[in-house]
Amino acid sequence: MNIAVLPGDGIGPEIIEQAVRVLERLRAKGLQLEFAYADVGGTAYERHGHPLPAATLELASRADAVLFGSVGDPRFDTLERALRPEQAILGLRKNLGLFANLRPAILYPELAQASSLKAEVVSGLDILIVRELTGDIYFGQPRGRRSAPDGAFAGADEGFDTMRYSRPEIERIAHLAFQSARKRKAAGHAGRVTSVDKANVLETSQFWRDVVTEVHAGYADIELEHMYVDNAAMQLVRAPKKFDVVVTGNLFGDILSDEASMLTGSIGMLPSASLGEGGRGLYEPSHGSAPDIAGRGLANPLATILSAAMMLRYSLGQAQAAQDIEQAVRQVLRQGLRTADIAEPSASSVGTAQMGDAVVAALG
Ligand code: IPM
Numbered sequence: 010m011n012i013a014v015l016p017g018d019g020i021g022p023e024i025i026e027q028a029v030r031v032l033e034r035l036r037a038k039g040l041q042l043e044f045a046y047a048d049v050g051g052t053a054y055e056r057h058g059h060p061l062p063a064a065t066l067e068l069a070s071r072a073d074a075v076l077f078g079s080v081g082d083p084r085f086d087t088l089e090r091a092l093r094p095e096q097a098i099l100g101l102r103k104n105l106g107l108f109a110n111l112r113p114a115i116l117y118p119e120l121a122q123a124s125s126l127k128a129e130v131v132s133g134l135d136i137l138i139v140r141e142l143t144g145d146i147y148f149g150q151p152r153g154r155r156s157a158p159d160g161a162f163a164g165a166d167e168g169f170d171t172m173r174y175s176r177p178e179i180e181r182i183a184h185l186a187f188q189s190a191r192k193r194k195a196a197g198h199a200g201r202v203t204s205v206d207k208a209n210v211l212e213t214s215q216f217w218r219d220v221v222t223e224v225h226a227g228y229a230d231i232e233l234e235h236m237y238v239d240n241a242a243m244q245l246v247r248a249p250k251k252f253d254v255v256v257t258g259n260l261f262g263d264i265l266s267d268e269a270s271m272l273t274g275s276i277g278m279l280p281s282a283s284l285g286e287g288g289r290g291l292y293e294p295s296h297g298s299a300p301d302i303a304g305r306g307l308a309n310p311l312a313t314i315l316s317a318a319m320m321l322r323y324s325l326g327q328a329q330a331a332q333d334i335e336q337a338v339r340q341v342l343r344q345g346l347r348t349a350d351i352a353e354p355s356a357s358s359v360g361t362a363q364m365g366d367a368v369v370a371a372l373g
């Protein structure tokens with residue numbers, strides 16, 4: 010199984026190193042894994058003049074799965090948009106057809122105190138955010154700057170983007186959400202999909218709501234509820250355990266998944282899988298490149314390690330190995346190991362490599 014490893018910028022290389030060590034431990038125990046590295050993001054721009062060099066895209070396209078660190082570096086924020094580090098991840102998602110982003114927000118019981126919410130509000134939390142990843146205002150054309158063609162400020166400079174969703178794009182993500190809810194129901198979850206939109210204001214959202222409702226007709230065993238995004242943002246911190254599967258568009262999903270991550274104690278705990286047709290996938294932590302702590306060995310590698318577990322499960326057909334990693338992560342948390350982001354205020358914490366060491370050790 011060939012894995013393209015793209016460490017990227019900021020803390021990316023540090024957290025990826027630990028995830029690869031964990032995978033190497035599994036390889037030593039018999040799993041057939043090959044790693045091939047490539048530059049991406051600001052690092053790639055510096056070395057090759059582009060955040061997503063052709064060679065990187067090709068390596069990622071040929072691989073069975075992509076393990077991705079993070080991109081983003083304030084030094085490149087003033088470049089023209091096409092050359093900024095973020096374009097690398099957007100380009101990979103688009104070019105590889107990775108339309109579905111699964112972001113599970115699970116609270117490990119040991120971390121109930123690390124959440125900014127009261128322990129009783131979050132204890133036992135296990136929700137799945139399904140974010141559409143290749144459409145919406147992220148990619149909609151036209152976009153740009155121009156002289157405002159009409160309105161009270163006609164003739165003034167303006168910036169504009171286009172929010173749009175086509176029927177097939179909504180249908181495929183809705184199917185995936187209902188199927189995920191079905192699988193989760195078999196494992197004891199509520200069997201409910203909450204579709205999040207802004208149908209009280211946006212045409213795109215009303216269309217989204219109509220299509221999701223149509224698709225739901227094929228899933229009588231699954232409950233569907235619709236919720237406006239502002240209300241969803243509120244409910245997520247008021248009563249997060251009422252959610253099971255949340256399905257939403259690219260922009261709302263970006264925002265809500267960051268919010269959901271904090272329920273679990275830290276964004277440093279939240280893995281993600283970005284899936285296309287036929288098992289192809291890219292796996293990355295939900296957090297960014299954290300330039301403020303980059304290179305200092307402080308970052309929490311668990312979101313990336315858990316993303317590697319998702320990779321084994323969704324793209325490589327290795328459910329047992331995935332469970333072994335998740336088990337090992339639980340064990341180190343039970344042992345009391347904490348990186349700074351999940352440590353209690355005055356408690357001591359470990360660094361990135363020590364956390365990686367502990368997970369490797371827990372794998373036996
Ligand atoms: C994420 C990130 C990206 C996004 C950025 C880095 C382009 O915030 O994966 O959530 O907005 O999708």
Ligand code: MG
Pocket residue numbers: 263264267295
């Ligand atoms: Mg985001």
